[in-house]
Amino acid sequence: MTRPAEAAPAPDASPILWHRGADGIVTLTMDAPGRSANTVDAAFVTALTAVADRLEGERDTVRGIILTSAKETFVAGGDLDELIAAGPEDARRVFDFSMALKRALRRIETLGMPVVAAVNGTALGGGLELALACHHRIVLDGPGTRLGLPEVTLGLLPGGGGVVRTVRMLGIADALQHVLLAGARHTPARALALGLVHHVATSPEEMFGAARAHIDAHQQSRQPWDEDGYRIPGGTPGTRSLDAVLPSFAAHLTRRTGGAPLPAPRNILAAAVEGTQVDFEGAQVIESRYFTELVVGQTAKNMTQAFFFDRRTVDAGAARPQGEPPHRVRRVGVVGAGMMGAGIAYVCARAGIDVVLQDVSREAASRGRAHSERLVAESVARGRVDAAEAAALPARITATDAVEELAGCEVVIEAVFEDTALKHRVLAAVEQVVGEDALLCTNTSTLPVSGLAGAVDRPQDFLGLHFFSPVHRMPLVEIVRSTTTGDRALARAFDLVRQIGRTPIVVNDGRGFFTSRVMARYLQEGVAMVGEGVAPWSVERAAARAGYPTGALALLDELTLTLPRLIRAEERSAAADAGEAWVPHPADALLDRMVEGHGRTGRAGGAGFYEYGADGRRSGLWPELSDRLADGRSTVLPMADLTERLLFVQALDSVRLLEEGVLTSVADANVGSLLGIGFPPWTGGVLQYVNGYPGGPAGFVARARELADRYGPRFAPPALLLEKAAAGESFGEVRHRGARAERAAV
Template sequence: MPESTHTHGTIRWDRDADGVVTLTLDDPGRGANTMNAAFIASLTEVADRLAAEADTVRGVVITSAKKTFFAGGDLNDLLAARPEDARRVFDTSMRVKHALRRIETLGRPVVAAVNGQALGGGWEIALACHHRIVLDAPGCRVGLPEVTLGLLPGGGGVVRTVRLLGLADALQHVLLEGRRIRPRRARELGLVDEVVDTPEALAERARAFILAHPEAAQPWDRPGYRIPGGTPADPRLAAVLPAFPATLAKRTGGAPYPAPRNILAAAVEGAQVDFETAQTIEARYFTELVTGRIAKNMIQAFFFDMRAVNSGAGRARADEVPPAARVAVVGAGLMGAGIAHVMAAAGLDVVLKDVTAQAAARGKEHSAGLLAKALEAGRVTEEARDAHLARITPTAETGDLAGCDVVIEAVFEDQALKQKVFEEIRHVVAPGALLCTNTSTLPVSRLADSTGRPQDFAGLHFFWPADRMPLVEIVRGERTGQEALDRAVALVRRIGKSPIVVNDARGFFTSHVIGRFLEESLAMIEEGVDPVSLERAAARAGYPTPPLALLDRMTLGLPRRIWNEAKAAAEAAGAPWRPAPGSAVIDRMIDEFDRPGRSAGAGFYDYENDRRTGLWPGLRTHFARADAAVPFDDMGERLLFAESLAAVRLLQDGVLTSVADANVGSILGIGFPGWTGGVLQYVNGYPGGPAGFAARADALRERYGDRFEPPALLRERAAADRPFRDA
């Protein structure tokens, strides 16, 4: 029992009869502890008290009253920081560092008793302790993931990780990857000293360390300390360090991701100076990122927008519907097999149907192959593999779908075929079953007519490969009921993916927007742009796959088929039809040169054993022109603007109803560059905001065509200086 208790703001102080002080992190106003102004004030106050009472303190245990040990920095504060706030940001960072340093050098053993997830600032607190013990609780992760938000650890994380692990290991395993690390893996890396299985053991081991190590200190505060592996001046490191900038350049393709560069610089420069100077260096690089534009884009997308998407943002009541139990996946090709795999992985029983038993069995073999790789890598056990496969039942019999409460159709992208599927199965599956189509382009409302139950019908658009892609686009048809929408959202959450919800239209959101990206790429080829420059410009803009390589992977016949379907629909409705920009390039590639894409071994690229060997030289011969006057910077911006303008139009037309869905969906689903924060955050973060974006769009329109005309909604936002945000 504590001998005395006192609360210092967000930190509770308990001292026992032996002089062991337990500091319990417990922000009373929040569900999680964050490094906000209240915590920083509390930390400073506690550091002052420990210094003043050091003679009566035997040791310190730092733990948390929350399920999460510490959630990291206050991202609202970081999002609000502007260039003019640089001095405040720097001073705040140094204030945190000084408080942690005072506790670290108290002359008494300090133990981190980590009872839950500790990421970012939370792990920086733990790193400032002499001994780190972590409870192996479900979902518990530790680490410094700041790089994934465009930041670097600003509370001493770079300095301490380098001094703990050495430059190479700190950069490779922790700082540049931003991984959320399981406790036992963290112990293997040297980040954690002990892992325990119960809260009682956590408290016992923390106290035991203090009693057994009264002279505990950080390695870097002991005489004769040297950074593991040496400093940058050491010949052993001199041969290794140059590889890091090259690796970063290769990984980003030259896209504007300043956080990895700043982390590398802070680590290397900090390793050559004393601890305090290294902390100052870290704070300067941190301040540059916090006050910059790209970190704001990434914080908005990867934290706030992602949280809104995964919570449903008030648009669905997924927690109020009965959970799915038995799923029918119709179509056992690569996509259907992938969908069946993720359903079974989530514990759902799956009936995988195709036209023949052999085709259905091949679909199940896809799961067997994925699980074999996972077993080899140690990610699953043999028991888990067998249970997973047992949940998938391949069949060619429609009657085997009886009792399924969810149907996901994943057959070839043909409207008549999809309608036939639903006509065959609608009377077999459970009454009221959720009926879903995995179409990527066809209007959902029209497909719903074949079900007889349009209120139970929705689009469930998975992305390939379904087992790895984290997004599912849920398409609400004209007559999709709220309960069906809720059930679809609940199902997507159940399988561990992020759901975005859009209204029906040809191509919905993701397929429509990526279509503009591909069309703009083809338009530039038609204009005579050098194909190598185009692919490099896309990489420099941050696209993970350049457009010509992506077209090859899709096969060049797919966009032509989509254009033909859109043309037929327009003509049937009596609407005007304009050929897509660059469509003539696709026609020539298929009809004149017989190069339909990667699957045929010949497309925009040449292939050998299904591996790209280089761009087809004929592209320059038949398409590139020396007089093509498209500046390199314009190439990348044309791709980015084509997609963002399309997203604004979809928001204006009501296909998109959420800015968060647009941003998250564009990054996770179709590879829009992460540094932008997504298609609509790119507009917000463009120099000058929406007004600056609209002005640049006008300039592109004058030079390259009316497709860059800013939509009315963009004009309104630009005039009002109002960014795209959800209310």
């Protein structure tokens, strides 16, 4: 973008460049040397403090200030490398850092002269906090520009005055609901509507022109909250209208967290409320104290590792074969127009790709296309897409019963029923009509991809693309590489997943792969607890306390109780074919009694672990569940054991999958578990949970052995975990090499 004036780097390469024009306007241009983005780190705070000193010393020659950036973004936020490294012993340093930033901003904010933020790109976290300390905020519109305070999604709260200023600007209720607790990333238009910015510019020239015009029109400026008699919108605690609202926020947090160890929302609420009962400076101290508590705690480290570092690693293509050229798809075929196939067709069409949706009848294919029309209509009603896109998106989908219309598709995704013979027939037919370089994919959640590859003549161009339901909402796609999948196919699949806006993880073949297998462990453990005589409501409460979005019994009802029985039958058959012993799970007998003895197959069948009304809504747990299935036994176990059984059984099996080479990346394991199967966010994912457990992997091993002694050998720590514990190591990244992982680099 065009800078407003010539700016020369300071001799010490300061991240903030100073230029005073002949008109007396000082432009402060943030330009961290040697970095692609500006961050609020120690060097930045030092520079900002020096800027405040200079402004105070030269205030008689300064008419106004414009704060902008030389980077493509305004400011990316705080330096997460610094934050994630801080431990309890660093609490004073973290607090002092937060207060030093606030003091520098406050000094500039109270100079009396107009300070304008010319926000030329995304401003998240610390970036928006800098802008909020300015009297007037202008943002340059752009398709990817976002503004917000998303710290809560990393287990943190805004530590640079974001809580204090948004509460005083918007009021406690609106600040909490729209900015702080949601952690939403707003478009410029939405930020304007919320009152976070004052003007949206369409060009850099307009942005800087508006900034100078504001300064010309305001010889002096003060923040609204510094004016005499200013009242916080909506009132403060003790105000009748606010007191009627605040309990609902507390209740919402309780429902949202379910008792899981998520301290950030609690600290945000406390800082917001307590900060309104003191002056501005006192509120800043309160915010920094709550910020420091989170920074030095384990939960924020877990969430930052997973949702920032691990996800960045995954999205950047660490698992993508190097040397393969990037590829964009123009035409995709989807075979099978059920809920999965229709959902896949929709997300492809939404990405601008032409789709051929094929099923056994034109009517079935048309119903699948109608699914996209319904989703688009919902988006129009919510104001997310306009009428033109509402018409264009379904038009990209061709519904047909003719497999021949798949000709010309660069990628075909088979999404028919989970039946090996059926998939073989479909894949063989598809291969006959598509081009010789077409990528062939199967959307299967449990069937080994290497076995399905036998249906095609080009197994090197075949792999699994495991989407999750509902496809239009779930951000993850699990790419399953068979023993014959080539690097070219894997790279093209990775590029397609990124093209449709999804996060790809790459795993090697195995029954259930990663996500389905580890999800099954959670469901089985919940059922096993009921079989032991644990009250079903205790099982579901334990899941909520652990942080799972849905209880094990409720989720199994949604998936149907017949599904795990089908998977079990296939696994038993596979074990017999391989000459291996079959070891039943403690949950098996209870599931059989539910289905065969009581005809309860889940929500779709009208009855499962829960009761359902005529409208299909869950009305409560089956009252006879304990008596019928636990033979009247009643077992009371410590809630800590129940919650950790659910967490440990999934984490331990993930370590086994890493041993077996199905998982090849720690980042894929963590991101896949969080985005695909609902592993609790506070843990940072299945392997970060092991890393962050009290005592690290060694502490995890000790607890696993306790659980194994009490509840069975499925909790016994695998060899790889024992190795890590003995060496005092955590799970880090592993290298991708061929079809299997290099375990030495775990």
